[in-house]
Amino acid sequence: MSTTSATTLDSPVLRAITTHTQSENPSSFLALNTGNSVFNLPGVDGVAVYRRTGRYLVQFGGPFAAPGDYGNLLSGLRQYARDEQLHLLSVQLQRPDAEQYREAGFTVNQIGASWAVHLPEFTLRGTRFMQLRNKISRALRNGLTIEELPADEWEEALHTIDSAWLGSKGDHARPLEFLVGQVGGPAQGHRRLFVGSIDGSPVSYISYSPVYGSRSGWMHDLSRRIPGGSPGLMEAINAAAIEKFVTEGVEWLHFGFTPFTGLSEDDELPGSSPSFQWLMHFLWAEGAALYPAQSQLDYKQKWAPHAVLPEYVAFDGPASIAAFAHIFRACNAF
Template sequence: MTVTVVENPILKAVSSYTRAENPSAFLALNSGNRSFTLPGTDGVVVYRTTGRFAVQFGGPFAAPEEYDTLLDGFRRHVREQGLTHVGVQLQRDDAERYARHGFTVNQIGASWAVSLAEFTLRGTRFMQLRNKISRAHRNGLQIKEVEADACQDALAAIDGAWLSSKGAARPLEFLVGEIGGEAQQHRRLFVGTINDAPVAYISYSPVFGTRAGWMHDLSRRVPDGSPGLMEAINAHAIEVFRGEGVPWLHFGFTPFTGLDAEHELDGHSPAFQWLMHALWAEGAALYPAQTQLSYKHKWAPDATIPEYVAFDGPASLASFAHIFRACNAF
């Protein structure tokens, strides 16, 4: 996969350094994010502030030899501002470094990925998925890859119907993708229509590192539409990507999923570990993790990638809550 890199320091950082193994690293370019740099240091820290908290996205995107310097510099900056530091969507290597710096680090969930080289929807394991896809096509679904600025009205119509169906729900930010802005040229967008009416779309963000490819990111559909809309669009995109030789399709981060005691680091908080398991079992009102994971498991992912949260001090419910506040969840 080839991505044209412009002279954007965040894009340069997330596409250049091994620390960008984070499959969601491209979300660092979301509008509304803030960045921290140090003079003479090659790299960037991406974060948002909410209340008295600084919520960092991923670890520092930095040259390996300057990672610790940038982390320490940002930590000092946060403390000087009178803020509490919490990092989310850290990868395993990030988590180990944060633990060595004295943070309390726990697994918070996982991301999921499918190797596309040998991927096929043939076989009995995908029978139900194929049936849903076929039903959507029988109902007249047409799928095209489009430029976002050429279909703004279509996207707005889908977004409006989707948000209306969610009642008082807010559109999530920060840890999910977006459409528009300077970074849009690097994303890919597939839109489905039935009888020329827009019914669903999926936006894909680039993924760098050893599992390079695309991430199934922002997706929305009209309520009460044909079954199989998302599945059909994603299957279409997979065939396009496979034809281009793309090695991996990622499904992004889902909190409270993929939890495993073997993923926890020494010094983690047992109480926070218990909370994550409780939210997996009973936390649908906070986030529909089981529904999200069910969709991802339809595609038989080959890789489960644990992701972590780091607290500067003891694990804190207030810090955890402000991660969701930074995401515009409430």
């Protein structure tokens, strides 16, 4: 058994997420975020990615492992957590992961969903997209230009946008980590960056991460903008990226995971916690101060997603609010 960093681009993590795609996790590239730790076992083909916060080990996704080694890696991670006297919980599990965790004795509940557009079917024509087209047109009339740019040549401009965006969130706002993407670092060469500028000054950007598996494509990941500027900046950048992806033959654009959204009784597994299920529905309705799920979903639904993919959380033991809170601690939310 060993634990290492996920930051090096030639690490086993990159090979694992590109090779072992049977769980169909559209966010798997986040496993390469700097700050993650990696668990593996000798002779076992795969890795598990996690962050430690307090007395909790918060795992991202299920094991990225060969089918025959999946259970061994999960058992090894579970034992490692127990040996370290840590509580294990796993977040952003896909349905195939969730079923294996349930069989292993975890308490598994839906925590939200991710959303995806099938680009060969996508069009902005029609009355359904009239408001979206108007926002895009307004941004372009206000002088917005959009380019795909190398992030390493625009670090200062991106930092200026990030600082302004974070400052608009209040004095105690913190940049989220772990379950959101990054710009820069060893993995940047695999991402794509689209930047919007007005009068030559960058004012907004969207970073896209690669998605592997049967719904391969790109994930609309990290997005930032200068507050108070032209409406429609993000919509215009994403539309430009879609146009380019379509010309390249890209099949899917994913919009990533949003907690508390897409909740359905039909997606819950036997043995799920009714009280935790109630909490997820409560946070969808009343939890904007914790996470703005409704506004995030509003943006994603503008693009009329073709696929809604349930995502899950698994507790090694009963579901608990204390454990759930450590997911947000791992994300630097508080």
